[in-house]
Amino acid sequence: MATAAPTVRPVRTKRDTKAFIDLAYRLNANDPHWVPPLKQEVAGTIDPKKNGWFSHAEAQLFLAERGGQVVGRISAHIDRLALEQPAEQGFGPGTGFWGLFEAEDEGVASVLIAQAEQWLREQGMTRAIGPVSLSIWEDPGLLVKGHDHSPTVLMGHNSPAYQGWIEALGYTQAKKLVTYEVDITQDFPPLIQRIVANGEKNGRIRIRGVDKSRFDEEAAIILAILNDAWAENWGFVPLTPPEIADVGKKLKPLVFEDLIMIAELDDEPVAFMVTLPDMNEAVKPLGGSLLPFGWAKLLLWLRKPRARTVRVPLMGVVKRLQASRMASQLAFMMIEYIRRASVANYGATRGEIGWILDDNQGMLAIADAIESRINREYLIYHKPL
Structure with a gap:
């Protein structure tokens, strides 16, 4: 007997929203490497009242159902700031997105993505990019290498089947993102140690940890460097004040003064490196809920984290120093100081x-110089509509 075709409908009610969130926990329950995100965090991401990204974007969520059961989900969304970016930087006019994708099988995936594409066409879009969930700064790309280990904090993880399903629908690679891992118990190669030592003798250079008591001021310094350093990168969309406020609120508990560095040259902040202890190690056993005692366990961990892994999600050097020896020296000094503290x-x-x-040749060269290796790859796909 043939399987009934799934139907797709928009998320309208609180019950729909709950079903949208809950589906991922059912579909990924048997993946030992999937980290169940805290449900309240997921709810905040898709709530326009709690996610500053919605101040310049709109999204429609969809559910796929078959036989009375939810079997898939997807978002279709438009970021007005992405539409304003130069097309040669990846986005630009006519570019819409889809993400938050989960599907029970290939048939479900096909109808969900078709629905997202149709919604984007109705909004005047001529090209679809996905998966991006929801902001390019949040969870971009589909994991295509690295399914054999759990993701670190703020990183995505998905079924390996999704790659074939998406590519079968005519999607091709727009950009590849890579993640490197490195053994930090060992000293970096002698050349890197000499570069760091020489930098420490240079009176013009100061590497300092952030001052959490001046959180907003330090965040503004990092943001200014980030926007300057990344402005010409593929996929860059400037962060807005509402988003910055939300990110600050979300990440403040994970800010530790010896893991986030600002580099100053002649007393001017010119580079930064953000490092986070891997909170996923504490979150994974909670199964997505802080109740009944998960909140206490997480609070205890946050007071004095012990983590096997630390992740560097963001670093940047002001544009005028990029491709210079000074930029590399500052980067290696920050990496070494954070390695020691970690x-x-x-x-x-x-x-x-x-x-x-x-x-990104500069960052790839730094990763190679400290003898790290690629452990995860993500693909962002695109397709004309």
């Missing part, structure tokens, strides 16, 4: 750097 203060043995655009 091992000594958090019990970490492993570092992860990413995402990195696969054509």
Whole structure:
């Protein structure tokens, strides 16, 4: 007997929203490497009242059902700031997105993506990019390499079947993102140690940890460097004040003064590196819920984190120094100081750097110089509509 075709409908009610969130926990329940996100975090991401991204974007969520059961979900969304970016940087006029994708089988995937494409066409879009969930700064790309281990904090993980299903619908690679891992219990190669030592003798250079008591001021310094450093990168969309406020609220508990560095040259902040202890190690056993005692366990962990892995999700050097020896020296100094603190203060043995655009030669060279290796790859796909 043939399987009934799934039907797709928009998310309208609180019950729909709950079903949208809950589906991922059912479909990924048997994947030992999937980390169940906290449900309240997922709810905040899709709530326009709680996610500052919606101040310049709109999204429609869809559910796929078959036989009375929810079997798939997807978002279709438009980011007005992405529409304003130069087309040669990846987005630009006519570019819409889809994401938050989960599907029970290929038939479900096909009808969901078709629905997202139709919604984007109705909004005047001529090209679809996905998966991006929801902002390019949140969870971009489909995991295509690295399914054999769990993702670190703020990184995505999905079924390996999704790649074939998406590509069968005519989607091709728009960009590859890579993540590197490195053993941080070992000293970096002698050349890197000499570069760091020489930098420490240079009176013009100061590497400092952030001051959490001046959180907003430090965040503004990092943001200014980020927007300057990344402005010409593929997929860049500037962060807005509402998003910055939300990110600050979300990440403040994970901010530790010895893991986030700002580099100053002649007393001017010119580079930064953000490092986070892998909270996924504490979140994974909670199964997505802080009740009944998960909140206490997580609070205890946050007071004094012990983590096998630390992740560097963001780093940047001001544009005028990029491709210079000084930029590399500052980067290696920040990496080395954070490596020492991670091992000594958090019990970490492993570092992860990413995402990195696969054509970002400066960052790839730094990753190679510290003898790290690619452990995860994500693809962002596109297709004309």
